[in-house]
Amino acid sequence: MRKDIKTTEAIFPMPVLMIATYNEDGSVNVMNAAWGTMLERNQVILNLTESHKTVKNIKSRKAFTVKPHAPPCVAPT
Numbered sequence: 001m002r003k004d005i006k007t008t009e010a011i012f013p014m015p016v017l018m019i020a021t022y023n024e025d026g027s028v029n030v031m032n033a034a035w036g037t038m039l040e041r042n043q044v045i046l047n048l049t050e051s052h053k054t055v056k057n058i059k060s061r062k063a064f065t066v067k068p069h070a071p072p073c074v075a076p077t
Contacts, residue, residue, distance in 0.1 A: 005045065016032045017067070018067040018069045019031050019064055019066055020065040020067070021054050021058055021061060021063070021064045022057060022061060022063075030054075033048060035048070036066070
């Protein structure tokens with residue numbers, strides 16, 4: 001099925017996204033993802049390679065957490 005995904009919003013500056021899942025044994029798995037953006041206010045698009053352990057966890061558990069991670073924009077004075 002083909003779907004037209006028009007990007008209407010984006011996260012700027014482009015941060016690294018932390019993608020967290022759980023492994024089979026219940027331990028936490030976190031990866032950095034540089035290829036992601038917002039589709040709508042409550043949806044993100046991630047471009048992840050199928051061979052990543054995180055992607056396998058997402059497929060098996062049907063759940064994940066996304067956290068934008070960026071350095072502070074203002075230096076303390």
